């Protein structure tokens with residue numbers, strides 16, 4: 779039997795971009811926001827200069843790895859036909875940074891498995907893990923919503939919500 783195709787998002791799933799938002803916002807305003815202050819808000823609403831941060835050199839390259847993601851992706855990579863799918867075209871400068879980031883933290887993934895695209899409506903597969911409804915809502919397969927502050931508290935009845943990579947593994951292994 780052929781392996782099922784699993785699509786994994788980068789930002790907010792493999793890469794902990796919120797740590798970058800908190801850090802850059804604190805550097806700018808001198809106060810670190812609390813998680814409670816940003817829960818349920820869009821990134822742009824939670825961090826006023828979010829657009830400036832994501833276009834800043836190093837934003838993607840220096841993003842911390844999401845807890846448990848390396849081990850989990852390694853395990854899932856054996857069981858599934860796994861692709862990393864990132865709507866990276868929104869930020870062209872992020873392309874080399876994301877490639878380097880993946881090579882450093884996920885060296886076991888090959889270039890065949892990396893899909894940098896525009897809208898994710900173009901991609902097809904059996905399972906998608908993503909933190910944004912705009913990507914999951916159009917997907918025809920099984921959809922797993924990875925909890926991030928911006929999607930916290932929002933209705934998730936159409937997608938399976940997970941709060942960690944540990945929960946992803948419990949569902950998929």
Ligand SMILES: [Mg+2]
Nearest residue numbers: 787789790909
């Ligand atoms: Mg994302």
